[in-house]
Amino acid sequence: MLGEKEGCCGYVLLASGLWKEARDVALRVVERMKETESKILVTSCAGCYYTFSKLYSEVLNVELPCKVMHASQFVHELVSRKQLELRGLSLAVTYHDPCSLGRHSGVFEEPREILKAIPGLRLIEMPLSRRHARCCGAGGGLWSFNYRVSVDSAFRRLAEDVVPLGVDTLATACPTCHLNFRHASVKKSLGIKTYDVMEIVEKSACT
Numbered sequence: 001m002l003g004e005k006e007g008c009c010g011y012v013l014l015a016s017g018l019w020k021e022a023r024d025v026a027l028r029v030v031e032r033m034k035e036t037e038s039k040i041l042v043t044s045c046a047g048c049y050y051t052f053s054k055l056y057s058e059v060l061n062v063e064l065p066c067k068v069m070h071a072s073q074f075v076h077e078l079v080s081r082k083q084l085e086l087r088g089l090s091l092a093v094t095y096h097d098p099c100s101l102g103r104h105s106g107v108f109e110e111p112r113e114i115l116k117a118i119p120g121l122r123l124i125e126m127p128l129s130r131r132h133a134r135c136c137g138a139g140g141g142l143w144s145f146n147y148r149v150s151v152d153s154a155f156r157r158l159a160e161d162v163v164p165l166g167v168d169t170l171a172t173a174c175p176t177c178h179l180n181f182r183h184a185s186v187k188k189s190l191g192i193k194t195y196d197v198m199e200i201v202e203k204s205a206c207t
Contacts, residue, residue, distance in 0.1 A: 005032050009043075011051040011100075014059065015140040026062040034065050044071040044198055046101035046174035053105060070101060071198050072173050076110040079117050086204040088119035092167040093200070094126050096157070096181070097133035098174030111173045111197045118204045126161045134161065136172075138180035154184035158192055169193045171200055 010025035029052075033041060041064065043049050049070040056062040078084035093115060101107045108130045115123045128134050137143075137153020158181060162170055170185075170192050172178050181194040 005035075007032070009045075009048040009051040010060075011047045011055070012141045012144075014051070014055060019060070023060045023062060026056050026060050030062060030064060038066050040067045040069055040074075042069050042071055042074045044173075044175065044196065046070070046098035046105075047176060049107075050100035050104045070105075070107055070110070070173065072101075072111040072114060073107065075198070075201055076114055079114060084201075084205065086114075086118045086201065088121075089200070089204050090120045091118075091169050091200075092122045092124060092165075093169045093171050094124050094162055094165050094167045095129070095197075096126070096136065096162075096170060096172040096177060097130055098172055098177050099133075099135050099139050101173055102133060103131055107173075111171070114197060114201060115171060118200070121200075121204075124165050124167055126165065128161055136174075136177040136180045138176045143176060143180055150180055151184045151187060154180045155188050155190075157181070158184055158190055159188070162192055163190065167192075169195060169200075171195050171197050173197045 007028060008025060009029065010022040013022035013025060041052060049068065052064055052068040056064060079086060095112055095115060097108060112123060115121055134157050136157060137150040143150040170181055178194055178196050185192045185194060
């Protein structure tokens with residue numbers, strides 16, 4: 001655990017064009033990881049995963065001293081090995097592919113397989129999913145720069161792609177997507193509950 005030493009991965013700096021500053025942040029992250037002597041870095045943030053697994057090496061020329069896993073990949077391994085028991089939940093769920101985790105990093109199946117492993121949970125796919133999924137509208141720091149446009153984009157995704165499915169829950173694997181969808185659902189009174197996949201795992205494991 002990095003604890004209080006945990007800092008930003010630097011993605012927003014990269015997305016803002018501040019590459020030198022982003023590399024400085026990356027080098028500090030590497031030093032902190034070396035201090036822990038950890039073999040695996042697990043993150044629940046899609047943007048962090050994309051940054052750690054691809055952007056550090058491909059853009060910033062920085063190598064992490066350990067393997068990087070998204071939380072959904074880590075939990076999927078536990079479920080597959082029967083090291084984590086998931087109990088029943090009566091939910092109709094659709095899954096939104098975060099840009100950073102899906103199109104950019106190629107992680108599509110692990111979050112879905114986790115949801116499918118929960119007894120009683122029905123996973124209903126949106127027509128636009130996986131590589132064709134629409135952005136939530138908050139990517140690349142837009143949520144901070146233009147909140148209205150971000151939330152309006154999330155509303156369109158919910159109203160056009162989620163509501164017609166008749167589900168009560170939207171799951172995603174990105175805290176930024178989660179936050180943006182939650183704001184859009186509340187502001188537009190859509191009544192769609194939004195959860196991170198890890199929150200659903202917690203509910204299932206604690207049932």
